[in-house]
Amino acid sequence: MNDFVKHARAPGNMVIVGFGSIGQGGLPLILRHIEIKPEQITIITADERGADEAKAYGIRFIQTPLTRDNYQSELDTLIHRGDFLVNLSVDVSSVALIEFCQARGAMYIDTCIEPWAGGYTDPNKPFSARSNYALREKMLALKEKYPNGPTAVVAQGANPGMVSHLVKQALINLQKDILGTDTIPKTREQWGKLAQKLNIEVIHIAERDTQITDKPKQMGEFVNTWSCDGFVSEGSQPAELGWGTHEKHFPKDGGRHESGCDASIYLKRPGATVKVRTWTPNYGHFHGFLITHNEAISIADYFTLRDSGKVIYRPTCHYAYHPCDNAVMSLHEFNGKNFQMQERQRVMRDEIIDGMDELGVLLAGHKKNAYWYGSQLTIQEARELAPFNGPTSLQVTCAVLAGIVWAIENPKAGIVESDEMDFQRNMEVMLPYLGPVIGQYTDWTPLHERGELYEEDVDNDYAWQFKNVRVV
Amino acid sequence: MNDFVKHARAPGNMVIVGFGSIGQGGLPLILRHIEIKPEQITIITADERGADEAKAYGIRFIQTPLTRDNYQSELDTLIHRGDFLVNLSVDVSSVALIEFCQARGAMYIDTCIEPWAGGYTDPNKPFSARSNYALREKMLALKEKYPNGPTAVVAQGANPGMVSHLVKQALINLQKDILGTDTIPKTREQWGKLAQKLNIEVIHIAERDTQITDKPKQMGEFVNTWSCDGFVSEGSQPAELGWGTHEKHFPKDGGRHESGCDASIYLKRPGATVKVRTWTPNYGHFHGFLITHNEAISIADYFTLRDSGKVIYRPTCHYAYHPCDNAVMSLHEFNGKNFQMQERQRVMRDEIIDGMDELGVLLAGHKKNAYWYGSQLTIQEARELAPFNGPTSLQVTCAVLAGIVWAIENPKAGIVESDEMDFQRNMEVMLPYLGPVIGQYTDWTPLHERGELYEEDVDNDYAWQFKNVRVV
Ligand SMILES: NC(=O)c1ccc[n+]([C@@H]2O[C@H](COP(=O)([O-])OP(=O)(O)OC[C@H]3O[C@@H](n4cnc5c(N)ncnc54)[C@H](O)[C@@H]3O)[C@@H](O)[C@H]2O)c1
Ligand SMILES: NC(=O)c1ccc[n+]([C@@H]2O[C@H](COP(=O)([O-])OP(=O)(O)OC[C@H]3O[C@@H](n4cnc5c(N)ncnc54)[C@H](O)[C@@H]3O)[C@@H](O)[C@H]2O)c1
Numbered sequence: 001m002n003d004f005v006k007h008a009r010a011p012g013n014m015v016i017v018g019f020g021s022i023g024q025g026g027l028p029l030i031l032r033h034i035e036i037k038p039e040q041i042t043i044i045t046a047d048e049r050g051a052d053e054a055k056a057y058g059i060r061f062i063q064t065p066l067t068r069d070n071y072q073s074e075l076d077t078l079i080h081r082g083d084f085l086v087n088l089s090v091d092v093s094s095v096a097l098i099e100f101c102q103a104r105g106a107m108y109i110d111t112c113i114e115p116w117a118g119g120y121t122d123p124n125k126p127f128s129a130r131s132n133y134a135l136r137e138k139m140l141a142l143k144e145k146y147p148n149g150p151t152a153v154v155a156q157g158a159n160p161g162m163v164s165h166l167v168k169q170a171l172i173n174l175q176k177d178i179l180g181t182d183t184i185p186k187t188r189e190q191w192g193k194l195a196q197k198l199n200i201e202v203i204h205i206a207e208r209d210t211q212i213t214d215k216p217k218q219m220g221e222f223v224n225t226w227s228c229d230g231f232v233s234e235g236s237q238p239a240e241l242g243w244g245t246h247e248k249h250f251p252k253d254g255g256r257h258e259s260g261c262d263a264s265i266y267l268k269r270p271g272a273t274v275k276v277r278t279w280t281p282n283y284g285h286f287h288g289f290l291i292t293h294n295e296a297i298s299i300a301d302y303f304t305l306r307d308s309g310k311v312i313y314r315p316t317c318h319y320a321y322h323p324c325d326n327a328v329m330s331l332h333e334f335n336g337k338n339f340q341m342q343e344r345q346r347v348m349r350d351e352i353i354d355g356m357d358e359l360g361v362l363l364a365g366h367k368k369n370a371y372w373y374g375s376q377l378t379i380q381e382a383r384e385l386a387p388f389n390g391p392t393s394l395q396v397t398c399a400v401l402a403g404i405v406w407a408i409e410n411p412k413a414g415i416v417e418s419d420e421m422d423f424q425r426n427m428e429v430m431l432p433y434l435g436p437v438i439g440q441y442t443d444w445t446p447l448h449e450r451g452e453l454y455e456e457d458v459d460n461d462y463a464w465q466f467k468n469v470r471v472v
Numbered sequence: 473m474n475d476f477v478k479h480a481r482a483p484g485n486m487v488i489v490g491f492g493s494i495g496q497g498g499l500p501l502i503l504r505h506i507e508i509k510p511e512q513i514t515i516i517t518a519d520e521r522g523a524d525e526a527k528a529y530g531i532r533f534i535q536t537p538l539t540r541d542n543y544q545s546e547l548d549t550l551i552h553r554g555d556f557l558v559n560l561s562v563d564v565s566s567v568a569l570i571e572f573c574q575a576r577g578a579m580y581i582d583t584c585i586e587p588w589a590g591g592y593t594d595p596n597k598p599f600s601a602r603s604n605y606a607l608r609e610k611m612l613a614l615k616e617k618y619p620n621g622p623t624a625v626v627a628q629g630a631n632p633g634m635v636s637h638l639v640k641q642a643l644i645n646l647q648k649d650i651l652g653t654d655t656i657p658k659t660r661e662q663w664g665k666l667a668q669k670l671n672i673e674v675i676h677i678a679e680r681d682t683q684i685t686d687k688p689k690q691m692g693e694f695v696n697t698w699s700c701d702g703f704v705s706e707g708s709q710p711a712e713l714g715w716g717t718h719e720k721h722f723p724k725d726g727g728r729h730e731s732g733c734d735a736s737i738y739l740k741r742p743g744a745t746v747k748v749r750t751w752t753p754n755y756g757h758f759h760g761f762l763i764t765h766n767e768a769i770s771i772a773d774y775f776t777l778r779d780s781g782k783v784i785y786r787p788t789c790h791y792a793y794h795p796c797d798n799a800v801m802s803l804h805e806f807n808g809k810n811f812q813m814q815e816r817q818r819v820m821r822d823e824i825i826d827g828m829d830e831l832g833v834l835l836a837g838h839k840k841n842a843y844w845y846g847s848q849l850t851i852q853e854a855r856e857l858a859p860f861n862g863p864t865s866l867q868v869t870c871a872v873l874a875g876i877v878w879a880i881e882n883p884k885a886g887i888v889e890s891d892e893m894d895f896q897r898n899m900e901v902m903l904p905y906l907g908p909v910i911g912q913y914t915d916w917t918p919l920h921e922r923g924e925l926y927e928e929d930v931d932n933d934y935a936w937q938f939k940n941v942r943v944v
Contacts, residue, residue, distance in 0.1 A: 123925050212688040216825075217797060219682055219755065236925065269926055277808075283691065287808035325689060328804055329797045335943075336749075336759035336794075338921040353688075449810040453595050453708065454741055471807075 008408040009035035012082035016043045018089025019050035021226050021347050025393035029401045042078055066092045068116055081105035090230050091117035095138050102146040109403045111157030113139055120233045127238045127266055128257050132292045137260040143415040151413040156403035158395035159205045160295035165423035166361045170373035173439050174198050178367050192305040196313040201246045201365025201464045203317040208283040209324040211355030213348050221344040223326035225392040228345040235272035240264050240292035242300020244316030249467040263301035272331050275471035278320035280358045281372055281440040287471050288320035302419040349390050352379045357391035365464045370442050377435035385433055398433035402426040480880040481507035484554035488515045490561025491522040493698050493819050497865035500858055501873045514550055538564045540588050553577035562702050563589035567610050574618040581875045583629030585611055592705045599710045599738055600729050604764045609732040615887040623885040628875035630867035631677050632767035637895035638833045642845035645911050646670050650839050664777040668785040673718045673837025673936045675789040680755040681796040683827030685820050693816040695798035697864040700817040707744035712736050712764035714772020716788030721939040735773035744803050747943035750792035752830045753844055753912040759943050760792035774891040821862050824851045829863035837936045842914050849907035857905055870905035874898040
């Protein structure tokens with residue numbers, strides 16, 4: 001027992017699948033804020049990482065990788081009606097686990113929609129099939145299949161996840177500053193109308209991770225502040241972005257999907273090679289990577305407005321990620337080796353000496369140009385806030401916590417994306433762990449200082465075109 | 473006095489202009505291997521860097537930046553007939569100093585053709601005028617003006633400089649391995665014919681600097697193993713490359729110069745944004761930056777064969793530079809800030825904890841595919857070999873030494889490029905400072921592993937096309 005506020009009481013047992021940086025960071029928050037006993041929790045994971053931590057907390061630790069063939073038998077005795085499966089692994093199919101939980105009557109949460117191992121990088125699959133769009137469409141199909149099932153929260157980490165809640169809070173803030181009103185939309189359509197009214201053309205998930213270590217990256221080593229495998233997987237997928245109705249220049253290397261919601265497009269190249277311009281308050285403007293992410297699609301889809309079936313409004317939405325310097329270098333080396341993963345990998349945590357994860361949403365195109373809203377969490381503050389975490393994991397794990405709380409409070413919601421939950425309840429649970437959460441306007445646009453030294457092919461009439469944002 | 477071999481005796485005084493990483497590293501080698509007394513040497517430089525070292529060696533140290541307006545008066549009392557001006561500065565016009573020395577009857581050496589401050593980045597100048605091609609053409613014009621003047625060695629550092637000698641040694645090695653002969657060409661035409669006979673299509677100056685430090689780059693800091701200013705200047709110039717006769721795909725963003733030797737082309741974008749594929753023995757294949765360099769033009773020009781004025785053979789030649797990781801990150805930040813130099817700069821030297829500068833030439837297109845020949849100098853070995861140096865500076869400073877020796881031995885050669893000097897004498901002077909100098913064949917080509925994960929637009933019939941080398 002401890003002094004932290006208990007947000008909810010676990011109705012059954014809990015199984016945590018995967019115990020890497022997010023699993024290890026998430027466990028202490030769950031024990032703090034959910035009424036649950038260590039004996040109720042089981043960890044099932046592929047390697048020994050985190051075994052010491054599990055032991056220290058008195059949690060059962062099973063080291064067995066889940067596969068297509070064994071997941072049902074492995075989970076059979078662990079997951080029953082009213083239990084909670086917390087999926088924080090890589091290489092385990094989210095859709096398979098969700099369906100398993102629906103059938104069992106168990107609740108579920110994950111931080112992104114993962115396929116089975118190799119699903120991201122099968123060169124025999126067409127681009128569209130390797131995309132997050134395809135993974136999400138599979139999940140959406142399941143949603144229809146189990147309309148009133150136990151709650152399964154899909155893709156609720158920092159991003160995807162927290163950022164969907166930040167977008168809503170940012171819209172509320174903009175509404176106040178620009179329109180002078182403070183109604184909180186209740187339906188998806190009302191949210192879309194608010195975004196349209198404010199003329200939000202672009203939403204960047206704008207992240208600058210400035211964390212540094214005094215252990216330099218070595219040749220042939222991939223270094224990151226979270227899963228190296230996870231980052232390389234998504235960086236190897238085609239770049240994807242929610243494609244807004246204001247866009248006038250369809251990318252030459254772009255493609256549309258043939259079925260589904262059509263909220264996003266893909267580029268015929270890995271996100272690890274696509275750079276975009278964006279802006280955060282602390283770092284100013286910079287080049288980030290357009291790594292595909294579920295939120296780029298779900299947010300664009302969520303705010304889409306249709307008139308008799310025809311799309312009349314949608315913001316462009318994508319990730320613009322500047323990982324820590326060592327990860328930028330790792331990516332450079334990875335690209336130079338034709339997308340072959342380095343032999344050695346390292347997730348920085350205890351060795352970090354300085355820096356912050358500045359992660360927020362940049363809403364642009366409106367009357368006041370652009371507005372960033374997000375978390376500026378330093379390594380020092382993260383360490384004070386929770387054990388086994390750095391800023392990068394803490395922004396994820398507090399969102400996992402918030403998702404678990406919301407699911408327990410809303411146990412029959414079926415399969416939901418972050419965009420469909422109550423953003424205020426989520427913000428409430430997350431806020432103590434996000435460090436300063438600030439909103440800041442900027443007059444920066446992707447046309448800022450362009451073409452000064454060299455002529456550049458830009459659209460000078462419409463600043464927030466993707467054509468201007470992309471670095472070529 | 474010391475035990476090192478004295479290669480030559482200085483006929484007069486010596487003035488060293490600029491005393492940054494190269495100046496500081498060069499002085500001990502000059503004192504070791506040239507018969508000259510400290511009293512004969514004067515340093516004139518823009519800042520206090522290196523003042524301690526100068527004092528320790530008993531060398532006069534003048535802190536006065538040379539400018540267009542003051543250089544004649546400042547040098548007036550320092551440079552007379554028979555003296556030697558060693559230009560190791562940035563921002564001081566090489567052409568101005570060469571002309572000054574020719575008029576005075578003094579010898580001269582520099583490590584690249586520099587313009588006055590700002591000459592690289594005046595956006596009002598057309599691309600062609602901001603190029604190294606234009607700087608070299610100005611130097612070539614001077615060459616005609618002073619045909620039998622005192623020797624002025626132009627652009628003799630590591631690259632430009634040493635690499636011109638490495639190319640010749642590599643050709644001799646290839647000649648032996650492929651043709652079974654060992655004649656050493658005597659004239660420029662004979663060299664061109666040897667390269668043509670071997671079918672050298674491509675010459676990369678292939679460099680991988682793996683030096684690392686435990687002091688990570690900070691936000692807003694540019695970190696490099698040699699001049700940050702120097703690197704940013706050349707990285708801001710248009711990318712340039714000697715354009716070979718085998719090339720079938722002229723770059724869409726390429727441009728030709730309207731007058732002069734026409735050996736090279738430029739791209740309408742800064743080299744800091746142009747990546748190319750290359751290969752070195754220790755690191756394997758990687759992405760380097762196509763930074764403009766004098767040697768890309770001079771080497772391509774030197775090996776050009778003409779038939780009644782018409783060019784019938786020329787290799788493609790360019791730099792493919794992977795600077796140290798911290799510099800790659802610095803460049804990424806610099807590009808993200810629209811080519812605005814960071815506020816703080818740091819040249820790593822004493823803090824380097826590991827790594828090597830692997831710098832050589834990759835000759836490709838011949839019967840045995842590709843051959844790298846160059847220096848693999850580690851930080852540990854460089855420190856044993858000479859004070860005030862790391863591998864990066866030592867590869868430059870030993871070439872400066874070799875150029876000075878050759879000039880003293882050939883005092884009436886007029887203005888010469890590295891390609892025009894005796895490569896064997898140069899190699900002899902440099903070799904003790906280069907660490908292992910090795911030649912290695914590879915079956916790597918820029919088509920290696922291409923198009924596996926994503927389709928790519930490549931020329932599968934001709935591996936060594938620039939189109940295949942360039943990263944898009
Ligand atoms: N939404 C977000 O903001 C966000 C942020 C970070 C990570 N993530 C996601 O969270 C997940 C975990 O990230 P991480 O940084 O902790 O990764 P990690 O690489 O540190 O850990 C992955 C864990 O998964 C386990 N695992 C691998 N294969 C498994 C299998 N077959 N069966 C069971 N367990 C298996 C590993 O043993 C390890 O414990 C990833 O899917 C990642 O994409 C999401
Ligand atoms: N060819 C090669 O392989 C090679 C390699 C490295 C450097 N270089 C060239 O060598 C030169 C020096 O490089 P570095 O790494 O020593 O640079 P650095 O920045 O460390 O030092 C430059 C020096 O020039 C001096 N300087 C600047 N402005 C001056 C002025 N107006 N008058 C007199 N001195 C002035 C500075 O005070 C400093 O001492 C640069 O031109 C660089 O491009 C060539």
